[in-house]
Amino acid sequence: xxxxxxxxxxGQFCDAILQVEDIQFPIHRIILSDCSPYFxxxxxxxxxxxxxxxxxxxxPDIMEIIIDxxxxxxxxxxxDNVHELMxxxxxxNIIGIIQACSSFISEHLCxxxxxxxxxxxxxxxxxELRCNALHYIMVHFDRVINFKExxxxxVHDLTEIxxxxxxxxxxxxxxxxxxxxxxxxxxxxxxxxxxxxxxxVRLAKTSIxxxxxxxxxxxxxxxxxxxxxxxxxxxxxMLSLTKHIPKPLTSCLxxxxxxxxxxxxxxxxxxxxxxxxxxxxIEVYDHLVDRWFYIGDKLKDPRAHHGTVxxxxxxxxxxxxxxxxxxxxxxxxxxxxxxWKDMLYMHQRRCKLSLTVLNGxxxxxxxxxxxxxxxxxxxxxxxxxxxxxxAPMLKGRRSASCATLDGKIYICGGLTRRNSTRTAxxxxxxxxxxxxxxxxxxxxxxxxxxAYNNQIYAIxxxxxxxxxxxxxxxxxxxxxxxxxxxxxxxxxxxCLEVIEDQFYVVGGTNxxxxxxxxxxxxxxxxxxxxxxxxxxxxxGMSSCVVSGIPNMIDFSYPRNDLPDFEKRSAWHDA
Numbered sequence: 049x050x051x052x053x054x055x056x057x058x059g060q061f062c063d064a065i066l067q068v069e070d071i072q073f074p075i076h077r078i079i080l081s082d083c084s085p086y087f088x089x090x091x092x093x094x095x096x097x098x099x100x101x102x103x104x105x106x107x108p109d110i111m112e113i114i115i116d117x118x119x120x121x122x123x124x125x126x127x128d129n130v131h132e133l134m135x136x137x138x139x140x141n142i143i144g145i146i147q148a149c150s151s152f153i154s155e156h157l158c159x160x161x162x163x164x165x166x167x168x169x170x171x172x173x174x175x176e177l178r179c180n181a182l183h184y185i186m187v188h189f190d191r192v193i194n195f196k197e198x199x200x201x202x203v204h205d206l207t208e209i210x211x212x213x214x215x216x217x218x219x220x221x222x223x224x225x226x227x228x229x230x231x232x233x234x235x236x237x238x239x240x241x242x243x244x245x246x247x248x249v250r251l252a253k254t255s256i257x258x259x260x261x262x263x264x265x266x267x268x269x270x271x272x273x274x275x276x277x278x279x280x281x282x283x284x285x286m287l288s289l290t291k292h293i294p295k296p297l298t299s300c301l302x303x304x305x306x307x308x309x310x311x312x313x314x315x316x317x318x319x320x321x322x323x324x325x326x327x328x329x330i331e332v333y334d335h336l337v338d339r340w341f342y343i344g345d346k347l348k349d350p351r352a353h354h355g356t357v358x359x360x361x362x363x364x365x366x367x368x369x370x371x372x373x374x375x376x377x378x379x380x381x382x383x384x385x386x387x388w389k390d391m392l393y394m395h396q397r398r399c400k401l402s403l404t405v406l407n408g409x410x411x412x413x414x415x416x417x418x419x420x421x422x423x424x425x426x427x428x429x430x431x432x433x434x435x436x437x438x439a440p441m442l443k444g445r446r447s448a449s450c451a452t453l454d455g456k457i458y459i460c461g462g463l464t465r466r467n468s469t470r471t472a473x474x475x476x477x478x479x480x481x482x483x484x485x486x487x488x489x490x491x492x493x494x495x496x497x498x499a500y501n502n503q504i505y506a507i508x509x510x511x512x513x514x515x516x517x518x519x520x521x522x523x524x525x526x527x528x529x530x531x532x533x534x535x536x537x538x539x540x541x542x543c544l545e546v547i548e549d550q551f552y553v554v555g556g557t558n559x560x561x562x563x564x565x566x567x568x569x570x571x572x573x574x575x576x577x578x579x580x581x582x583x584x585x586x587x588g589m590s591s592c593v594v595s596g597i598p599n600m601i602d603f604s605y606p607r608n609d610l611p612d613f614e615k616r617s618a619w620h621d622a
Contacts, residue, residue, distance in 0.1 A: 065101065067102045084118070110136045111519035130152055135171070138174075157184045179489075186215050190218070206227075228266070249305075259279060310607075318365065338579050340584075342583070351376070353590075356401025359404050359408070366398075368401075368492035375399065392435060396426070398416060401446070402450040404451060413447055421445055422444055424437060452499060460522075461495055470489070471487055485527055486528060496544035498544055506519070518531065519531070519532040533569075539553065540555065541556050555584065555586070563585055566581060
């Protein structure tokens with residue numbers, strides 16, 4: 049290919065000329081034909097004794113880029129040329145350039161342009177780009193509607209968006225306002241579409257009071273028979289859900305007005321030890337339907353007391369133990385393809401480690417190597433698949449817990465030798481230094497720590513031989529800890545994750561029994577409440593939150609399997 053390009057640049061052995069406006073490009077037909085079915089057909093079927101082939105609808109600058117690609121198989125895509133280049137590549141059927149443009153545009157999706165790019169794929173079809181743009185709209189819809197592109201959507205496009213299970217909305221009520229705002233932009237043309245759009249809102253996920261006081265009092269609904277029919281249908285479903293009135297023909301919760309949308313985030317719980325074996329199971333919690341369920345994917349190797357993080361479409365499983373041996377191995381699961389891959393081993397074996405993500409890197413802190421508690425810390429770069437040792441902690445810790453906040457890592461408690469500790473420290477990646485912070489109110493090990501709302505929360509764990517249910521929070525600004533409402537159940541070695549401003553706790557033990565009961569903390573009310581029980585309760589499980597992936601349907605509770613009736617009020621918007 050390099051020799052052919054040299055001949056091309058020197059104008060040697062060229063057997064045809066592409067004429068674009070008043071510019072001529074000497075080329076080798078075999079090179080262009082190999083890259084594009086369009087050129088194959090052009091050169092085979094067009095009889096031209098002068099060997100000059102006229103190309104229209106493409107500028108000379110873009111054609112030069114395309115010809116360079118056919119010789120070099122590389123292309124430089126910029127913001128200035130990407131749209132024109134992609135349209136030309138689509139017309140000339142040059143897949144390599146289309147893919148390069150699609151990747152470039154996907155990387156530059158934002159709130160202002162995602163709808164425009166989605167509509168651009170109507171003109172220039174590209175399945176991957178269309179899916180990426182629509183997924184971006186689904187995930188960020190609550191902010192996308194603040195930009196003018198949203199007001200320019202057609203009724204067909206807006207109906208398609210509102211009807212998607214994947215649409216990420218915390219409250220169905222917001223969609224009614226979205227519809228009214230879209231109609232108000234061109235009211236004379238759009239008012240007739242009210243019923244079509246309203247049919248896509250999951251009204252049965254709101255409340256009877258909201259429908260009566262807001263929806264039914266709106267002029268566009270009040271005097272529209274089709275809208276009234278939609279509202280009445282939603283009422284019937286809501287009554288059947290709350291009063292258990294039989295609905296023989298269809299499942300209430302799979303019916304559109306009551307059908308829960310897919311979650312943007314789910315909790316993964318994996319591995320752990322039960323009696324005499326280590327588990328490979330992965331259980332997922334779908335908070336929008338309050339259901340735990342096993343997924344088809346299982347751990348590549350059984351692990352307990354390991355660390356788990358989600359990063360850039362992959363779930364990483366790090367360290368831990370198998371049988372009685374501490375592990376230094378790392379595996380990751382590609383959530384798009386469901387394929388497992390072994391990654392580079394850590395520098396040290398670590399079970400009962402602390403794991404977190406900061407600025408695109410994975411940090412493995414402390415743990416137990418089979419002999420002692422570790423103070424060493426290493427950082428993993430996914431791009432290079434390399435682990436690097438960084439500054440060690442001031443104290444060796446195992447069965448500790450860590451979280452990231454404001455660009456720093458906080459690690460609290462753990463076993464320093466044989467006893468639980470109150471100490472905590474903070475790592476600054478800019479200085480590569482650890483600093484002790486104020487001690488917790490209670491010594492803890494086998495507990496969990498999470499960052500939320502500019503605070504660090506330390507929950508449960510073990511103090512000497514006593515399982516804890518106490519909770520305390522750390523304020524970095526004042527370097528102080530304060531107590532909060534305790535959990536309902538004392539726990540050690542449990543899992544803790546945050547979704548949509550609520551803390552989910554599952555599993556763990558209190559020595560006498562393993563807990564299948566899961567509970568949730570609401571920081572706004574400083575209170576705990578129970579949710580449905582998990583099926584897993586292994587010692588040393590690990591968890592993470594998986595969010596924002598295009599194929600979330602693979603890891604959500606099947607909507608068509610939902611029961612006819614559900615007692616839990618949490619399924620309805622507050």
